[in-house]
Amino acid sequence: MGTPSFAVPALQALHAEYGVSCVVTVPDKPSGRGLRLTQSAIKEKSTHLGIHTILQPEKLTDPAFIEQLQSIHPDIICVIAFRILPARVYSTARLGAFNVHASLLPKYRGAAPINHAIINGEKETGVTSFLLNDVVDTGSILHQIRYPVPPGCTAGELYDALQPLAAQCAVETTGLLLAGTAKPRVQEEVLASPAHKVFRETSQISWERPTQTVSNFIHGLSPVPCAWTLWNNQILKIFRVTPAQAPCRHGEWTIQNRELFIGCSDGAVRIDEVQLPGKKRMNTANMLLGYRGASSGICTTKVNT
Structure with a gap:
């Protein structure tokens, strides 16, 4: 069955x-x-x-x-x-x-x-x-x-x-x-421990947590329902990351050499695979091709209107 x-x-x-x-x-x-x-x-x-x-x-x-x-x-x-x-x-x-x-x-x-x-x-x-x-x-x-x-x-x-x-x-x-x-x-x-069903509504990333905790959270929800954050005022689904060092505090993001980093409480993660609304899943370098926006910012918790 x-x-x-x-x-x-x-x-x-x-x-x-x-x-x-x-x-x-x-x-x-x-x-x-x-x-x-x-x-x-x-x-x-x-x-x-x-x-x-x-x-x-x-x-x-x-x-x-x-x-x-x-x-x-x-x-x-x-x-x-x-x-x-x-x-x-x-x-x-x-x-x-x-x-x-x-x-x-x-x-x-x-x-x-x-x-x-x-x-x-x-x-x-x-x-x-x-x-x-x-x-x-x-x-x-x-x-x-x-x-x-x-x-x-x-x-x-x-x-x-x-x-x-x-x-x-x-x-x-x-x-x-x-x-x-x-x-x-x-x-x-x-x-015994529970393993309740995971939902998109509870899959927003909390960047104030340690790097390894954030990495585990993202990978544990990949590919579905998929962890996400608000980047440049739009939902960015994140499928894979790598722990890294970058000059940004938790929740801050920076782009360096066509790589996107987001800060955690004790370091940062490099964002490796993503998906923007209406787009296909892709590696971050491809997403940043032709990108002309800011080179740094903050991952907000709510969409700014």
């Missing part, structure tokens, strides 16, 4: 290793200017793999859907990046139902574990499989795979890096359940 591209490698791996008899994903949704119905990444891949039973319930509590699922008699249910399953759904699995989560649980329970791992400067993260229960991301742990976070890694890059690990984790967890050798261990609540 899943929806986005993150779950696709796991679907491929599980189907190749064990055979997937049924896929559950979201209904097709209107998208684009023509509002054409668009399939989820999981449905597209399932069709390509020749998986014929694809269920797309509007509600997971729909009795007709639950009856269909029960008629399949699933041995195992694997969930990746999907909705919260009611007990009537996950209890249909004979050997167990598990979720693969993109963190080392109990750290970063919630919708945005990858973002928060980067924002908090974690040196290591990974993926965890756990048995489903009635409380989100709290079930007993079945398997974990660790991954060292490269310096300067963005959330988007970590998302891509964890996909094959999630697939590996799904296959290995399925093997444990089939063999009857899984050893579930209860999560330690004292180590």
Whole structure:
């Protein structure tokens, strides 16, 4: 059961290793200017793999859907990046139902574990499989795979890096359940931390923070929802930065040799990748080509009218 591209490698791996008899994903949704119905990444891949039973319930509590699922008699249910399953759904699995989560649980329970791992400067993260229960991301742990976070890694890059690990984790967890050798261990609540969903409204950069904190914040929100600041009285999305030294206090910006620097509490960052309203994402040097404005200023907190 899943929806986005993150779950696709796991679907491929599980189907190749064990055979997937049924896929559950979201209904097709209107998208684009023509509002054409668009399939989820999981449905597209399932069709390509020749998986014929694809269920797309509007509600997971729909009795007709639950009856269909029960008629399949699933041995195992694997969930990746999907909705919260009611007990009537996950209890249909004979050997167990598990979720693969993109963190080392109990750290970063919630919708945005990858973002928060980067924002908090974690040196290591990974993926965890756990048995489903009635409380989100709290079930007993079945398997974990660790991954060292490269310096300067963005959330988007970590998302891509964890996909094959999630697939590996799904296959290995399925093997444990089939063999009857899984050893579930209860999560330690004292180590638990939340990973709430991130929004554009809370993604404005606070330049009075230390350089590393600012860098982590920017990279943890890249590419979406994307950290932003007000530069030259317009919203500047910032995707990537490099810690640097520049003669500017926190919130001040300066342009030197076609490079843009913005000050933090203990130094500065060089702004490497940006996007202005109505423009494409680009490196800062390209943005500054033909720029004839001021060479320094202050990142305001509100648009001046």
